[in-house]
């Protein structure tokens with residue numbers, strides 16, 4: 001959004017003010033003139049820290065240089081007070097004002113030396129108005145004792161007018177809603193709007209009449225007017241420009257409405273915050289999921305280990321780590337055996353001799369150690385494809401695929417020999433009895449096992465520490 005104040009140069013020279021370049025006679029016997037000004041009407045004139053500032057100060061300075069006239073400021077607090085002093089004759093001159101019928105009663109005026117446009121000012125929401133005649137019902141703020149007030153009262157008596165103390169007060173009235181429109185000089189309006197940052201206001205249109213500024217003296221000094229006119233009219237263009245440039249700071253104000261930016265920034269920020277929160281939430285859930293998944297993986301691994309352990313325990317004897325009876329029974333089932341396994345299959349039953357005495361003499365744990373050592377011996381003696389199992393107590397069984405009964409007998413003899421040469425944890429000699437049976441064609445494993453058992457029984461009967469082979473083999 002832009003609030004623009006456009007202005008060209010002050011139109012002080014709209015008329016040929018400077019036709020006369022003749023030198024003004026400087027006299028030294030002029031009286032010192034007391035002058036009053038509008039104390040708050042920049043850039044035209046104002047009082048700051050007791051000093052006269054603004055364009056009229058520049059013109060008075062040049063007037064002094066060109067005429068020798070001496071001026072002394074009499075400070076006032078308002079334009080009304082200034083007019084009152086002039087009316088009373090307590091003040092001799094005012095350097096910048098419009099001529100009006102009322103003022104002609106107590107002042108005499110110089111020629112116009114400065115022209116300036118007047119403008120209407122309203123809030124930004126008001127539509128553009130093409131002059132005072134289009135103000136309609138709107139309340140119009142005008143400074144007290146301004147010529148514009150006289151003009152409006154005469155030409156637009158129906159208008160709803162709010163008299164204000166100064167132009168600044170008039171602008172504030174529009175800003176705070178006491179009035180809808182203000183009329184005043186473009187340059188001072190611009191100065192106040194910039195000074196007060198009244199960016200919600202806009203120049204709404206031109207207002208006729210424009211300011212035609214003159215110097216005025218009280219009637220008793222009317223004789224000075226020719227001198228003043230000569231000096232002002234002969235003022236070079238460069239002097240006018242210098243004064244205007246010094247005080248008339250008309251420029252384009254660009255104001256960006258940051259509301260939209262803030263809203264967009266706020267919405268963006270909210271979206272970013274939501275995304276960040278969403279992201280954090282997702283990350284937190286993914287972390288939780290990851291943790292749960294890791295826990296599940298660990299549980300799964302534990303379960304697999306447990307399953308393996310269970311599987312091992314279900315198939316193995318915990319003391320000797322050999323296959324157990326259950327596993328051996330399963331392997332003896334016909335469904336679990338192929339035809340090759342049935343050829344040349346032999347069963348060797350092994351039973352420790354007088355194991356009860358070992359237990360009795362050396363204790364149960366010593367007996368356990370004997371069982372473990374014997375199991376190791378059996379494992380070392382068989383081939384990889386043979387199956388060694390603990391059948392129960394101190395009894396073991398080997399299922400072996402080799403020529404039977406020759407190779408089975410060789411295996412049993414080798415085991416017996418190895419047992420003899422093994423040192424067990426007990427002082428007593430450990431020996432075993434062996435019963436061998438070779439699987440016959442069409443014979444069931446159970447039947448073969450029973451024959452091996454009978455052979456073992458025979459070995460025990462023969463005095464132990466020997467090998468017996470079931471004779472019922474082909």
Ligand SMILES: Nc1nc2c(ncn2[C@@H]2O[C@H](COP(=O)(O)OP(=O)(O)OP(=O)(O)O)[C@@H](O)[C@H]2O)c(=O)[nH]1
Nearest residue numbers: 351352353354355356357359364365367368393394
């Ligand atoms: N230490 C130990 N002893 C066991 C185990 N299982 C069975 N036994 C014992 O093994 C012994 C078997 O004794 P018997 O059946 O009389 O056989 P034996 O003393 O070996 O006599 P023969 O077989 O006739 O030579 C019993 O005393 C059982 O308590 C075991 O796991 N550990």
